[in-house]
Amino acid sequence: MLKYDLHIHTVASGHAHNTLLEYINQAKGLKMKAIGISEHGPSMDGAAINEVYFRVLDRLPEIVHGIRILRGIEANIIDAKGSIDISEKIIGKLDYIMASLHSGTPYKERGKKMNTEATIKAIRSGKIDILTHPFFTKDFPMDVEKIFKEACLHNVMLEINLSYVKERKIQPDTFENLKKMISTVKKYKKKVIVGSDAHNIWELADDSGLEKIMDKIGLKENMIINNYPKELFAQLEIE
Ligand SMILES: [Zn+2]
Numbered sequence: 251m252l253k254y255d256l257h258i259h260t261v262a263s264g265h266a267h268n269t270l271l272e273y274i275n276q277a278k279g280l281k282m283k284a285i286g287i288s289e290h291g292p293s294m295d296g297a298a299i300n301e302v303y304f305r306v307l308d309r310l311p312e313i314v315h316g317i318r319i320l321r322g323i324e325a326n327i328i329d330a331k332g333s334i335d336i337s338e339k340i341i342g343k344l345d346y347i348m349a350s351l352h353s354g355t356p357y358k359e360r361g362k363k364m365n366t367e368a369t370i371k372a373i374r375s376g377k378i379d380i381l382t383h384p385f386f387t388k389d390f391p392m393d394v395e396k397i398f399k400e401a402c403l404h405n406v407m408l409e410i411n412l413s414y415v416k417e418r419k420i421q422p423d424t425f426e427n428l429k430k431m432i433s434t435v436k437k438y439k440k441k442v443i444v445g446s447d448a449h450n451i452w453e454l455a456d457d458s459g460l461e462k463i464m465d466k467i468g469l470k471e472n473m474i475i476n477n478y479p480k481e482l483f484a485q486l487e488i489e
Pocket residue numbers: 324350352382383
């Protein structure tokens with residue numbers, strides 16, 4: 251089980267099934283240290299959320315029932331320039347910014363070259379801390395090797411998304427892409443971040459699926475930044 255899980259969706263997203271308090275109680279039961287709430291950016295179809303939601307996140311207590319609450323977002327890359335769907339003002343208020351291409355957003359599939367360019371521009375923008383599920387290319391084909399390299403060069407963490415290593419989300423090259431991702435991260439002496447992408451409390455911090463594939467993808471415990479909270483917080487520039 252992860253002690254730090256920064257990829258969580260609550261009922262506020264419009265398509266997840268538990269409240270923040272339920273996540274906190276679950277996290278307490280799992281003896282976790284911190285959870286990060288990271289709702290999808292407001293441009294996603296069906297999002298029951300707008301900028302105001304993110305603006306008032308700082309009114310939440312920092313610690314509840316012994317669990318540190320981090321304020322994040324899983325923003326959407328919305329155009330060929332790599333723009334994301336949240337303003338600079340909000341970016342400055344949040345603890346961390348995650349982003350990627352998602353279906354049901356203003357970004358429509360533009361082919362491998364354009365998808366890669368848009369993602370690289372988002373990486374180079376300096377606005378993003380974490381690129382979510384970058385090894386998943388089914389909806390948006392991408393040159394993953396280029397993206398992994400750019401992320402490492404620009405200090406953007408690459409995510410091993412636990413939801414996308416589950417059977418229903420596996421694509422033919424999932425493990426191949428993960429292997430490439432890990433070898434690139436290793437080459438640049440970086441670490442990967444692991445996130446559950448929980449849409450309910452039972453998915454929170456559950457990394458049992460990862461344990462089974464670690465050898466296969468060449469991942470070692472010492473390459474996972476979740477195991478080094480000080481380093482993780484330093485990378486996110488939070489205390
Ligand atoms: Zn996502």
